[in-house]
Amino acid sequence: MEREQALQMVRPQLTEHRYLHTLGVMETAIRLAEKYGADGKKAELAAIFHDYAKFRPKDEMRQIIKEQKMPAILLEFNSELWHAPVGAFLAEKEAGIQDGEILDAIRFHTSGRVGMTLLDKIIYLADYIEPGRHFPGVEEIREMAGNDLDAALIQSMKNTIQFLMKKNQPVFPDTFHAYNSLVKNKE
Ligand code: DGI
Ligand code: FE
Ligand code: FE
Ligand code: FE
Numbered sequence: 001m002e003r004e005q006a007l008q009m010v011r012p013q014l015t016e017h018r019y020l021h022t023l024g025v026m027e028t029a030i031r032l033a034e035k036y037g038a039d040g041k042k043a044e045l046a047a048i049f050h051d052y053a054k055f056r057p058k059d060e061m062r063q064i065i066k067e068q069k070m071p072a073i074l075l076e077f078n079s080e081l082w083h084a085p086v087g088a089f090l091a092e093k094e095a096g097i098q099d100g101e102i103l104d105a106i107r108f109h110t111s112g113r114v115g116m117t118l119l120d121k122i123i124y125l126a127d128y129i130e131p132g133r134h135f136p137g138v139e140e141i142r143e144m145a146g147n148d149l150d151a152a153l154i155q156s157m158k159n160t161i162q163f164l165m166k167k168n169q170p171v172f173p174d175t176f177h178a179y180n181s182l183v184k185n186k187e
Contacts, residue, residue, distance in 0.1 A: 001095065006048040009095055013052055022051055024130030025123070032122045036149055039101075039119070046105040046123050049095065053087035061086045077172045084110040112157060112178030121153050128156040135159065154182050 003026075011019050026047040033043035053061065061082040065074055070085050088107035091097045105123040108116065112124055128135075129142045129152075137159050144152035157179040164171050 001045060001097070003044060003048070006045055006095070010048055010052055013055060015055070018051055018054055021130060021132050022048060024132045025050060025126045028126035028130045029122050032126055032145065032149070033119075035146075036118060036122065038122055042099065042102050042105075042119055043122055043126075045097065045099075046102045046109075046119060047126060049087065049091040049097065049102075050106050050109045050123055050127060051083065051087065052095075052106070053083040053090050056083065056086060056090075058082075064089055073173070077170060081110055081172055084108065108174075108178075111172050111174040112153075113174055114177050114181040116153075116178060116182070118149075121149055125149065125153050125156060128160075135163075150182055150186060154179065154186070157182070 007023075010022060014022065026044055029043040029047040030040050032038070033040045058079050061079065062075060064070075064086050065072075065082060068089055070089075074081055074085065085107050088103045091106055092103055097103060101117060101119050104117065105119045108120050109123050109127055113120065116124070125141075125145055129138060129145055137155070141152050141155050141159075144155060157175065161171055161175060161179065
């Protein structure tokens with residue numbers, strides 16, 4: 001699918017703010033793909049669809065998680081996590097995207113996972129550092145992303161986990177597992 005067609009499918013699903021975020025993730029993901037030798041067209045398409053399900057009603061997402069036999073543990077955690085796996089499912093069902101690497105990058109863009117592929121990492125990080133993001137510490141991670149993808153990824157996961165903990169929110173196990181696996185790999 002070409003960029004314009006993909007954007008036209010995604011835009012009505014999102015708010016204006018979230019659409020601009022998506023464009024930022026797209027630009028950033030393409031740049032990271034070029035830098036780290038990933039497929040730029042896959043990065044582009046995964047970025048465009050990464051938040052496709054962000055505004056689906058909770059009941060619809062819950063039903064898809066059950067019907068598609070996605071990990072039931074998702075339902076025990078914040079519904080903010082749901083749009084990632086549900087987005088991968090709908091990108092295939094509604095947009096006909098069949099490339100497993102693209103679907104995985106969408107599926108794991110919020111939690112990460114053990115054994116993240118290069119494309120998974122690029123989409124996770126692009127989501128975190130696109131120009132519209134203004135978290136504390138994001139500038140430092142933007143700089144790290146220019147020379148060490150894994151270091152930047154670890155730092156963004158660390159920030160996310162600390163942010164959740166400060167708010168006394170539960171942390172989804174895959175988020176910890178992803179962080180641990182990257183840190184162990186660095187040793
Ligand atoms: O969809 P975006 O806002 O662009 O970003 P995202 O998909 O990375 O994250 C969506 C939300 O999910 C964000 O508010 C933080 C939250 N989140 C990320 N990891 C975890 C999490 N929430 C919980 N409870 N546990 C997690 O591990
Ligand atoms: Fe998201
Ligand atoms: Fe993210
Ligand atoms: Fe996003």
